[in-house]
Amino acid sequence: MVSVSDVRRWRPPTLDGVFQALGSRRDTLVGFDDELHATKSPAGWTGSAAEAATKHHGELTERMRRLVAGISAVRRATGEAADAVKAVQRALGDAEHLAGRYGFSIADDGKIVDTAQSRPTDEPRIRERAAMQVELADRVEQVLRRANDIDADLAAVLERAALDRVDDGCGTSLTDASLAGQATGGLSTIGPPQGGSPADNSGWWSSLSDTERAALLKDHPDWIGNLDGLPAVVRDQANRAQIPGERARLLAEAAKLEPLVDSLTKRLGASTSEIGELSIARQLAGPAAELAIIKAKLASLDAIDQTLARGDRQLLVLDTSGQRAKAAIAAGNVDTAEHVTVFTPGFGTTVQGDMRSYDDHMNKLREEAQRASEQNGKPTSVAAVTWIGYEAPQASEILEINRSVIGEGAAREGAEKLTRFLNGVDASRPTDPHLTAIGHSYGSLTTGIALQKNTGVDDAVFFGSPGLGTSRLEDLKVPAGHSWVVEARQDPVADFAAFGTDPDRIRGINRLSAHDLTLPDGRQLSHSSGHGSVEPKIGYLAPGSTSQYNMSLVAAGLHHLTREDKSLGQFDFRQSRGRGSY
Incomplete structure (x- = not known):
């Protein structure tokens, strides 16, 4: 040897x-x-x-x-x-x-x-x-x-x-x-x-x-694209190379199923017998569901292509196995950025339905982080990853024990993948970036569970969170003083405390403001309201909002500039009175 x-x-x-x-x-x-x-x-x-x-x-x-x-x-x-x-x-x-x-x-x-x-x-x-x-x-x-x-x-x-x-x-x-x-x-x-x-x-x-x-x-691009620990530019090249083949494979599978589904659908419409209808419906259910899954995956590839077409993007995950497609796209260069932020969305998220919007908002958060750094005399580079690398729970799965939003099964499965992805960012580079993990709603639970293992994450932000999978901040392997929570007014999910203590009430956590704010330069930032992340003006990630501004500061390592807030209190739907001009 x-x-x-x-x-x-x-x-x-x-x-x-x-x-x-x-x-x-x-x-x-x-x-x-x-x-x-x-x-x-x-x-x-x-x-x-x-x-x-x-x-x-x-x-x-x-x-x-x-x-x-x-x-x-x-x-x-x-x-x-x-x-x-x-x-x-x-x-x-x-x-x-x-x-x-x-x-x-x-x-x-x-x-x-x-x-x-x-x-x-x-x-x-x-x-x-x-x-x-x-x-x-x-x-x-x-x-x-x-x-x-x-x-x-x-x-x-x-x-x-x-x-x-x-x-x-x-x-x-x-x-x-x-x-x-x-x-x-x-x-x-x-x-x-x-x-x-x-x-x-x-x-x-x-x-x-x-x-x-x-x-x-x-x-063998299929060996490389989803391999955590490899340079982002390599994963991007490998994953892009696989899109045409994946599309052709899915189209071929759809072409095999469509005649059968069409035939059964016509027979169902022409049936005059209740027993016959029931029999045909049973025959149709499986192929129709399978065809719907394939079409959703094709739509996911379309969404990925459209997102990549924006330029300055890296495709870090491409996985069409399972019930739904998984993907992760970075705005910016993960290999060279001084700061890398990884965002994990929650309940109801799909690649085809949400990748474009989330990528747009994360890119704007990235731009805000870079702008704030430059204004404070510390020009820097930021990359922001939208990580839909797990199958987030869907409304149709509410009764499925291992996939339901009311259980931790999907979050724990996703956390395993997220942990590897976060570790892979550090392992792929000669020097570690300042790494921030951001999670919304059920994605904050996924992130919280992932951070209970060593990930190299330097800052963690949880917003609209129903719980982190723990009630103790010490369980998160994040440096002391670098865990943050954002709770907007009129966000009931943030008060559920379904997966541990309400994060807003965990001892030692920093509470970022989501209320109206006037910056020293006179710039007016708006409040966020409700549970949504990307709704215009009121979503947690809405450009020009205090919530987005605060998260961008954490992403850029400008912790001293963040504006904090007092706890809203459980089931408190009124606007709280925190520090600063709200």
Whole structure:
């Protein structure tokens, strides 16, 4: 088995030198093709001597062909190994650099050693270091996984060549033999780790050469698009490439079902018997429901295309499995933004019905965050992700225990995916951004459950929240003082306290205002009212609202500029009197 110390000792320049030398030898041998052909027995020469000469020439030609084929195979394998080793050493170097920043080192046997002279005492930093130790172990695991694959592949080619088992093809020239040997000398590219963590995925991707990455994007975009831990630009490219194929597949499925649904619908309309109607209706129910699901997914692809057409967007999730399509679209560049905000919407949300509107509002929140930063002398970059990466409960599912809005099933399932997505943002970058998680309504429950695990989230905002899945702020693995709640007046859902204590009444949480506000520069901000998030003027995310302004400040890390409010109190539908000009 290859060790970290082995990887450190590998010398790609030596492999490059072998590659060049083998190329020169191959070219020299192939250059003898004409001479070899010219030494065939002259036409008309017969007899035992002629037969012996012909046999000897054939054996020589075959030896030459197999020699050229073996050299060509080894040359290709050596060249690809050189590139692959450079990528593996680069990935190890990145991991070592990351380890050094957090007070760790990577031993020759791959173990992560704590070398910090002083260790943090505050809980967030302790958690951060512990999470980084696990991440480093995952990264090293993938470096060694790839290194062992390279070593095994190269050894296999060398062994075949040494045993003269490289196929020289069925051609007649040395050039043909060279091409045949070269075709068998390629190294394999291992796929992503099965069930790997975002750090595993990031480590795997980092260990691949540029050539291997390009080939995977071309041949296996389905491996890459939803892989948390990979760069956003890569996921975007892979997911966009899959849209035409997904659309064609769904259209083909619809084309198969439509004749059956049309036929049964006509029979149902023509039936004169109650028993017959019932029988046909039962036959129709399944195909009709399946066709409706397919059409909704096609509509989701349309919504995704229309959102991406706005420009400056990244498609980070594309998943048409299950009952409803899932997607996540970022406004801005998640790979380079100093601040990244991830918004999770709630009850009733669908990609086809809500992606365009939510993306528009999150982009405006992003612009507000950047504008506020510039006005305060701290120009910055912000990316805002609309994450519909789970199947939010629908009104039609109210009686389904595991999917209903009155239960936590859908939220817990979604939280697993959201946790990985949030961790993937950090794992995909050399430096972590300021990461903010925002959740509305049932999406705030999903977010709250996700944040009870380590996610690297620096700030969390919950608005219109029926509960966070806990009554204790300490259960959220968010730095102290960085959890925020927004409650508009006349929002009954925000007072349900259906999933733990009403967030507005949790001890230690910061309460952001959603009331009328006059800024120091004279700008007038409007209040929010009711439970909606994107309703014009009164929605929580409405441009020009105090609620949106406050959330944009949190997203930009401008906490000192936020305007807070007193608790409205449970079932309090009057406008509260908080601080500031309301």
